[in-house]
Amino acid sequence: KQEVTQIPAALSVPEGENLVLNCSFTDSAIYNLQWFRQDPGKGLTSLLLIQSSQREQTSGRLNASLDKSSGRSTLYIAASQPGDSATYLCAVRDSNYQLIWGAGTKLIIKP
Amino acid sequence: EAGVTQFPSHSVIEKGQTVTLRCDPISGHDNLYWYRRVMGKEIKFLLHFVKESKQDESGMPNNRFLAERTGGTYSTLKVQPAELEDSGVYFCASSQPPTSGGWVDTQYFGPGTRLTVL
Numbered sequence: 001k002q003e004v005t006q007i008p009a010a011l012s013v014p015e016g017e018n019l020v021l022n023c024s025f026t027d028s029a030i031y032n033l034q035w036f037r038q039d040p041g042k043g044l045t046s047l048l049l050i051q052s053s054q055r056e057q058t059s060g061r062l063n064a065s066l067d068k069s070s071g072r073s074t075l076y077i078a079a080s081q082p083g084d085s086a087t088y089l090c091a092v093r094d095s096n097y098q099l100i101w102g103a104g105t106k107l108i109i110k111p
Numbered sequence: 112e113a114g115v116t117q118f119p120s121h122s123v124i125e126k127g128q129t130v131t132l133r134c135d136p137i138s139g140h141d142n143l144y145w146y147r148r149v150m151g152k153e154i155k156f157l158l159h160f161v162k163e164s165k166q167d168e169s170g171m172p173n174n175r176f177l178a179e180r181t182g183g184t185y186s187t188l189k190v191q192p193a194e195l196e197d198s199g200v201y202f203c204a205s206s207q208p209p210t211s212g213g214w215v216d217t218q219y220f221g222p223g224t225r226l227t228v229l
Binding site for chain 2: 097100
């Protein structure tokens with residue numbers, strides 16, 4: 001059974017710092033992995049999607065990596081800004097095509 | 112283009128009552144998904160419609176939950192009778208199958224309905 005874990009559960013850093021969010025999954029048989037962002041009272045926004053054959057994806061200040069064999073992904077945020085404050089969720093598309101989610105990391109960027 | 116919308120945004124009901132949640136997907140999207148997040152836990156898949164057909168309902172917790180998508184447009188999720196453990200945020204998402212035929216469908220999520228059962 002696929003399980004997704006995100007560490008840490010919460011993180012608070014000063015503005016301008018670079019930071020890394022971690023995601024691990026127990027079964028390497030995945031189709032892809034996605035990082036989402038959730039703002040309070042709003043829906044989930046897909047940030048990056050990495051196919052199982054890919055190692056990383058980049059979008060602006062965000063870089064996501066995938067090491068399928070070790071069951072790990074990281075989301076790197078460069079030069080953090082207060083607007084980056086949100087909950088970040090990791091989800092894998094498992095062998096049954098379902099999205100299996102982590103519990104999320106709540107990120108606070110202090111001005 | 113309008114995104115996925117959900118109604119209501121918040122519902123507070125008493126145990127034993129019935130509640131119906133609605134999701135309007137992005138126009139033209141054949142895939143519609145329901146998810147639930149119970150407080151403090153991860154989001155869980157409930158079910159997946161392709162047009163009006165239930166493609167996968169393996170995540171539905173029990174027979175108190177009934178999802179419909181008549182006409183392949185909007186969907187409703189009814190909880191009857193509601194129990195305390197049904198409290199949480201219910202998300203809906205929609206997508207179109209990728210033209211390449213692979214599994215790179217991007218799901219667009221609604222803002223969710225926060226359900227509180229007292």
